[in-house]
Amino acid sequence: MRGLVPRLVGMAPDRRELVPQEHRDDLPVTLLCGSHGMGRTAVLDALDDSYRGRIPLGRVDAAQVERAHRSGPAAANTSAVVEILEQLVCGLAPAVPGAARLRFSRLLPGLFAVSSWHRGDQEQQALARNRIGRLLVACGLTKAAGGTEGEGTDWTYDVSERLADPDRRQHDLAPVTEAVVQQYFGRHARGRAEKSVQRWYRSRSSGSEDAVDALIRLSLRFHQGGDFRDAVERTLTAAFLEDLADAYGRWQRVNRAPRPLALIDNAHTAAGRRFVGLLLDHRSVPGPGVQDPLVVVATRLGSGEALYPDATVRDLPALIHESGWARTVASSPSAGVLTAALSPLGRGDLLLMLDEARGPLPRHLPSALYSLTRGHPQGSRVLCEAVVRAQDPVAPESLLDLPVAEGRPAGEVLLERLVPQPQLRAHLAPLALARDRAAAQVLTTAAVLADGGLPGAGLPTAARYLVEEHWADGAPEAVDGEAPGPDAGFVADPFLRALLVHEARRTCAEAGPGRRWADLHGLLRQHHEERGAGHEPDVLRHELAIGDAEPVVGKLTDYFGSWPAGRWLEALPHVASAPHPPRSEWADHRAEIARGAHDHLYEDADDIHRSVNRLLHALWYLSETYAEPMDDLCEDIGAELAFLSMRHPSGRVVLNEAARSWPAAVRERRPWPTYGPDYGRGPLRGEE
Secondary structure: OOOHHHHHHOEOOOOOOEOOOOOOOOOOEEEEEEOOOOOHHHHHHHHHHHHEOOEOEEEEEHHHHHHHHHHOOOOOOOOHHHHHHHHHHHHHOOOOOOOOOOOOOOHHHHHHHHOOOOOOOHHHHHHHHHHHHHHHHHOOOOOOOOOOOOOHHHHHHHHHHHOOOOOOOOOOOHHHHHHHHHHHHHHHOOHHHHHHHHHHHHHOOOOOOOHHHHHHHHHHHHHHOHHHHHHHHHHHHHHHHHHHHHHOOHHHHHOOOOOOEEEEEOOOOHHHHHHHHHHHHHHHOOOOOOOOOOEEEEEEEEOOOOOOOOOEEEEHHHHOOOOOOOOOOOOOHHHHEEEEEOOOOOHHHHHHHOOOOOOOOOOOHHHHHHHHHOOOHHHHHHHHHHHHHOOOOOOHHHHHHOEOOOOOEHHHHHHHHHOOOHHHHHHHHHHOOOOOHHHHHHHHHOOOOOOOOOOOOHHHHHHHHHHHOOOOOOOOOOEOOEOOOOOOOOOOOHHHHHHHHHHHHHHHHHOOOOOOHHHHHHHHHHHHHHOOOOOHHHHHHHHHHHOOHHHHHHHHHHHHHHOOHHHHHHHHHHHHOOOOOOHHHOOOOHHHHHOOOOHHHHOOOOHHHHHHHHHHHHHHHHOOOOOOOOHHHHHHHHHHHHHHHOOOOOOHHHHHHHHHHHHHHHHOOOOOOEOOOOOOOOOOEOOO
């Protein structure tokens, strides 16, 4: 973004130096997409730090506007679009050294008009008084509060004096709007500017005698709501952009004056979508005038592909030297969008973040961090800072338990940041153990999620939350060649799922009967048993999650002789992906068992049973994000598979191939190759 935005604005981010501008006649809306914690707001913070006070800059958090609009009074003289326009004007209008001051001569009378109140409605009048006061101060039309005269908050009281006629009906809106508009033009717009603005509004309101009449109609339609308000918001957006176009005229373009910048966070909200949509609609209509110069950088949760089908999509690194944007469909509003997805961090980034650690760190710690976070920026930052601050040696398996600045475990703090609602966190933690919605419904029906059970709408609410907050977009694809694990689960995003499973271990250890770790997995095991043939791997996975490995090894040994080798190999890593039990209830001896240290406990078992036991525990241990793929364990996996290949009734070729390919896949944390019934007739699944 430090490459792209300077070319759009026309000024370097760290010094007062002009930069050749891209897109002289038409500008895209740059839309940065990403999930929670990917750094969307951090990018806007960096741009704000670079350009505030150097060029006209307005910033809006559409999520805050949305929350305030929903929770505030249902006043007829405001809307989310009006509030966004107000905030942008308050940011863009103040004087900036070396830049011409932006004057919103069209927009201000429109905003003042729609802010008019019904006589006697104190809430509407207070809202109008505060808004008008802020706009007047920002635009330099009056002194800020505390001055000696003309304070913005006194403006509406003068309007009230104009309405002192007792013959007027008390609740009329039109007289208030008329007084507001007349006072605005009388005080703040004179000469040619006033005439130009009045012609502009009169031309947009057929049948109006003059601009005052046109603005009264504008106000009445805005207060009426519905389609009428939609049309008014389009007019106000047009006034905003045409004011900017006037300010950035021919001489400014010739002299390459830096363009104004608008930063819009959370443009995926209803308020953000509405405003960006109005802006794109206005820019897509060809007109005789000059295009507006506003550089817009917005952030969005999710991808936005469905909402902006004609957008230009670029990878973030490709924007360093050129945007590559061009309006592909002249009449399509969405063609005015340039989208780029925020990339996860790489292993090299994590190494840099760990440089400040004072003592030696385990050699596998950066890889463990990366495997856990998948490069998630916020998660990586919190955990790396916790490692750097740690006084004692850091074990990779304890990363989520490291204390952060608040003194609380990092996993708990991260989960609160990514899922702020406490009730949703409590619901999602156990549900993260389920494979799919049907399995999650079992936990809900059994009322094991909270005291008194989960409300009937709890599961739909949780599922809808995952979709709306784009956690359902995080299906575990390989990141930088690293294996994500064989099963997405009810919670698809791997990092969020890891945090929720960790939280489930913590809360289950403190829960009463029916809500403990073994109870949850017992219910899920029973559910998959009832689903019948084909669900045996899920049954074994939940049994292993309880910590009871012996019956799982026995069943896998039985299946080894009766199942095709390809099916058995596909089931094995799925079973081994089981989350381990809470450490307060279970001692981890998986690595020792994999190395054969416990073989003496199985003297009565045959060689196949002991080999399957060692193989399962090796895969179970190495499936952990924190586990170092040590050479001896990887080689042992190959040796066990080679041993088993000589003992399967019909799967020698398949098992022998797995003996050669699985150790490398485990060592490099790639997906395990699997072998279906057509093995040998084409490329292996999972291999290129």
